[in-house]
Amino acid sequence: MSLLDIRDLAVSYGGRPAVRGISFSVEPKEVVALVGESGSGKSTTAHAIMGLLPPGGTVDGGRILLGDADLTSWSSRRMESVRGTRIGLVPQDPANSLNPVKTIGAQIGEVFRLHGRGDRRTIRRRVVELLARVGLSDPETRARQYPHELSGGMRQRVLIAIAIALEPQLIIADEPTSALDVTVQRRILDLIDDLRAEFGTAVLLVTHDLGVAAARSDRLVVMKDGLVEEEGPTSAVIADPRAGYTARLLDDAPALSAREFRTAEPGGRGPAVVVRDLVKEFRTGRRPFRAVDGVSFEVAAGTTHALVGESGSGKTTTARMVARFAEPTSGTVEIPGAGPGRLFRRHVQLVYQNPYGSLDPRQSIAEIVEEPLRNFRLGDRAARRTRVTELLERVALPRDVAGRRPRELSGGQRQRVAIARALAAGPEVLVLDEAVSALDVTVQAQILDLLERLQRDLGLTYLFISHDLAVVRQISHTISVMNEGRIVESGTTRQVFTDPCHPYTRELLAAIPEPVR
Structure with missing residues (x-):
């Protein structure tokens, strides 16, 4: 029985x-x-x-x-x-x-x-x-x-x-x-x-x-x-x-996928993001807590660089400083071509983790995607409407979603809307903070494929934040592994996966599920 x-x-x-x-x-x-x-x-x-x-x-x-x-x-x-x-x-x-x-x-x-x-x-x-x-x-x-x-x-x-x-x-x-x-x-x-x-x-x-x-x-x-x-x-x-x-x-399923590693296309465009000796401290009582401790890396234009590590490793704090949502205690972030103030926001955009909490439930999808165009005063009403239609098509959403509210869309559709909004003002750098971690594996795969296509078509540069090395293997060209606020290992995705040097990196790789035999 x-x-x-x-x-x-x-x-x-x-x-x-x-x-x-x-x-x-x-x-x-x-x-x-x-x-x-x-x-x-x-x-x-x-x-x-x-x-x-x-x-x-x-x-x-x-x-x-x-x-x-x-x-x-x-x-x-x-x-x-x-x-x-x-x-x-x-x-x-x-x-x-x-x-x-x-x-x-x-x-x-x-x-x-x-x-x-x-x-x-x-x-x-x-x-x-x-x-x-x-x-x-x-x-x-x-x-x-x-x-x-x-x-x-x-x-x-x-x-x-x-x-x-x-x-x-x-x-x-x-x-x-x-x-x-x-x-x-x-x-x-x-x-x-x-x-x-x-x-x-x-x-x-x-x-x-x-x-x-x-x-x-x-x-x-x-x-x-x-x-x-x-x-x-x-x-x-x-x-x-x-x-x-x-x-x-x-x-x-990223952990079961047999896809090849991505290799950066030689383009000679130089670095799109340069981070040097970045430090971020938070005051918690008498002694400051150092969440990011001397982090340095570069992201070549038109490629994807992943910051990986567990919760508390400092990767999201680093990403927020790159996107200028947080000020570093010391160190520098250089993004060639990005101007000051509002001009910076046209050049660098952030895509958040949660597709359910990052969209205004009171706005229609068209209003959400159009918002950056209005904020930067790009085009008249007709031109903005045309741009919204183009953006929804680019992220593979049907035109009829324009009049819907976020609650009427699935998680994967909402994340496509978030990406369309991020692309609206024509940025060159996207910071993606756990942008697929809240999605089912099939929807996750669709979003990763979309990001690859957008990068190929538009020449975008990605800083991709994730705790999941199986996903990172699929999307990134280069990796920095963070632990307790420091980068413990960096290299091409192939190098990090096939010949990890640091014990923490090996621990992360060992945690990727392997099928029973």
């Missing part, structure tokens, strides 16, 4: 189908990866299993069998007896999944209290043991801290501690590493593997990242538009996908 058996499950929101009669199973001690793009139905499936569908969500048919118990007929109160004891959940966002006004120890202890597992002293001891088990240093101190005092990776470990507290038979991990740096991602996935081996727990891994799924699962279930497109042993699906959609997902 399977541990979990999903049979013909159908789920809808307000009458709109989200899951359309899917079936799959999870065996004891097995890792099954449920993969697909946003909107495929994978997270809805996970929430249905837990009995945690949001308001408006209903199970319309099928069965959810946990052993021989059909959970679809259980009330919410009865489901509380299953959550934590037989099924544990590791949610997606560690920043929003913990109560900000309760200590870490209180939130883990609540699991034991709800199920009557021990007195206060016993629970306190078990909390400390769990925090140590998930690899948190000084667990006694961590138990007294609040979520905001922990890093994202530490908060995710707390969520795993909550999920395994009562040693459930099944853990549902819903995008458990999507908000984390690649090295932290690897540590979290290693931790889940270790705990699975120790407790014999099965894992349903819900993810849009085929690289992670390929490296960590025994079987793949590929979903699209609420249906199962393909299912089978991971190694077999990776080696020979039957469905065209699966093949496209695999081709688009």
